[in-house]
Amino acid sequence: MRQGLDKDLIARVLGAAPKYTLAELEEKFPPRNLPDGAMVTRVAPSPTGFMHLGTLYQMMIAKKLASQSDGVFMLRIEDTDTKREVAGAVDVILKCAHAFNLLPDEGPENGGEYGPYYQSMRKEVYHSVVAELLARGLAYPCFLTAEEMDEIRERQKAAGFATGIYGEFARDRDLTADEIIAHLDNGEVPSIRLYSTGNKDNKVIYNDKVRGRLVFPENEEDIVLIKSNDGLPTYHFAHLCDDHFMRTTLVQRGEEWLSSLNLHLQLFRMMGWNAPEYIHVATINKLDETTGNSRKLSKRTDPEANTLHYLQDGYPQEAVLNYLFNIVAAGFEEEKNKKPDTTIWNYPLRVKKIPTSSALFNMDKLEWWAKEFIGSLPVDELVARVASWANEYGSDDNKMQVADEKYLAAVLGIERDNPKRVRKDFITWHQTLENVAFFWDKLFQPATDYEYNTDVLRAFLETYNPADDKDTWWNKIVAIAEKTGVKNGDVAMNLRVALAGRTNTPDLYSIMTVMGGDMVMERIKGVLDD
Ligand code: GLU
Numbered sequence: 001m002r003q004g005l006d007k008d009l010i011a012r013v014l015g016a017a018p019k020y021t022l023a024e025l026e027e028k029f030p031p032r033n034l035p036d037g038a039m040v041t042r043v044a045p046s047p048t049g050f051m052h053l054g055t056l057y058q059m060m061i062a063k064k065l066a067s068q069s070d071g072v073f074m075l076r077i078e079d080t081d082t083k084r085e086v087a088g089a090v091d092v093i094l095k096c097a098h099a100f101n102l103l104p105d106e107g108p109e110n111g112g113e114y115g116p117y118y119q120s121m122r123k124e125v126y127h128s129v130v131a132e133l134l135a136r137g138l139a140y141p142c143f144l145t146a147e148e149m150d151e152i153r154e155r156q157k158a159a160g161f162a163t164g165i166y167g168e169f170a171r172d173r174d175l176t177a178d179e180i181i182a183h184l185d186n187g188e189v190p191s192i193r194l195y196s197t198g199n200k201d202n203k204v205i206y207n208d209k210v211r212g213r214l215v216f217p218e219n220e221e222d223i224v225l226i227k228s229n230d231g232l233p234t235y236h237f238a239h240l241c242d243d244h245f246m247r248t249t250l251v252q253r254g255e256e257w258l259s260s261l262n263l264h265l266q267l268f269r270m271m272g273w274n275a276p277e278y279i280h281v282a283t284i285n286k287l288d289e290t291t292g293n294s295r296k297l298s299k300r301t302d303p304e305a306n307t308l309h310y311l312q313d314g315y316p317q318e319a320v321l322n323y324l325f326n327i328v329a330a331g332f333e334e335e336k337n338k339k340p341d342t343t344i345w346n347y348p349l350r351v352k353k354i355p356t357s358s359a360l361f362n363m364d365k366l367e368w369w370a371k372e373f374i375g376s377l378p379v380d381e382l383v384a385r386v387a388s389w390a391n392e393y394g395s396d397d398n399k400m401q402v403a404d405e406k407y408l409a410a411v412l413g414i415e416r417d418n419p420k421r422v423r424k425d426f427i428t429w430h431q432t433l434e435n436v437a438f439f440w441d442k443l444f445q446p447a448t449d450y451e452y453n454t455d456v457l458r459a460f461l462e463t464y465n466p467a468d469d470k471d472t473w474w475n476k477i478v479a480i481a482e483k484t485g486v487k488n489g490d491v492a493m494n495l496r497v498a499l500a501g502r503t504n505t506p507d508l509y510s511i512m513t514v515m516g517g518d519m520v521m522e523r524i525k526g527v528l529d530d
Helices: 007-014 022-028 053-068 089-099 123-135 146-159 177-185 235-245 255-271 307-313 317-328 332-338 363-375 379-393 396-403 405-412 429-435 454-463 470-484 488-500 508-515 517-529
Strands: 040-043 072-075 139-142 191-194 203-208 212-217 224-226 250-254 277-281 284-287 294-296
Touching: 007 123, 007 177, 022 123, 040 053, 040 250, 053 072, 053 089, 053 250, 053 277, 053 284, 053 307, 053 317, 089 307, 123 139, 123 191, 123 224, 123 235, 203 255, 203 277, 212 255, 224 235, 235 255, 250 255, 255 277, 307 317, 317 332, 317 363, 379 396, 379 405, 379 429, 396 405, 396 429, 405 508, 454 470, 454 488, 454 517, 470 488, 470 508, 488 508, 488 517, 508 517
Parallel strands: 040 072, 250 277
Antiparallel strands: 139 191, 191 224, 203 212, 284 294
């Protein structure tokens, strides 16, 4: 153990005296008063301007675990990497939290007792904790420059050693107070590093709730706690301070963090704090078309990795979540098939059953969930959802389609009166509108390659009365078939193609009823006039 620094030197090293003592922080952020078993969870996305589907997945899991245990779900913005920050990036995260109904109990918008919920605004907390470590000789100021560190890395590589600042390579770990002062007098700004006492030959054992017993070597590295360029913490140190003082009980995060768990446990032990429980959730992968291997969904090359893409394309948010939830909570789909009012909020998520191996992303399956979901909506809700999508993301034509909600309701209401026999051909709000576009003259595209029987169409116009009920209407179709010598179905098909421009449509009589006499006659005349 090294000699701790005195108060004045700590203030000089950190640029200011720490605001709080540890005891004051403990008092400021007291243990939460929650029922037994209540989980305090969080998602901690970095504002990169991109909301990965994996982050949405984490958000859903964290919210679900908190809400099913009457706990607290927090959203914490990990904005300590000022180099990577992008303007408006937090808005992307918040937008997704709103759109997918995954709002946190505490977070940047609604605040909370344990905030601020932006790491960049918690400097006082990190500096107060690191001041304590400096005083106890558990951390030290390090004045290595980027060039010096590069040079150390090259030397390590050449000698076949692990890279990093540890042991003999940690040049500044045992600087005396006078030496530190000399560096400071020279205008150098240090980073603060952990004074690691770990030994990689020792083992750290952790019983992960999902993965079982994990064994790691102890961490030897003097990792950076506070960066020199901006005085902000690294992920590791922020995780320690925040998840302790925010009183997180369950850190659930991506499996890429598994390899630093030994370090995190070391930090908690060093502080004498109880570590939260951890679960490391497997990534969502996809089969790479060129290599045939499974790999993480890529932000750069896979549009399906982008959460905003689902909103823009108009996938029902519930369907996306149902799809993701079924990956993490086996049995959900079966239960929902049995009991349709099963939702991700009333079906339990068992931590122990969270899968440890990666799932392959399956767009067909997601679309299946979407069709099922849209198929289950009463028509007024369907109209409201389609309209709200169109008004936010749709083209001018889409907006035009939703302007008259009554007409839209009539269009989308076709074959929807029997909940057991609803057509399941709508996948997104966008595609729903495209699918029924022929109901608007401006969007109607006449069939160009259909061989009409013009006798049939003419005969139809002669007897057509928009006021006919379905039986009368049908009897007229039968009569036209007899008169023109074709099958009933052919009469219907001629009319269908004339009205919709395609051969596959919902119920023909309903289409005519919704279109109304004028539109029906115009369309048929349009064919005859050609
Ligand atoms: N910012 C980290 C990430 O996005 C958070 C990991 C965590 O949840 O602790 O991966």
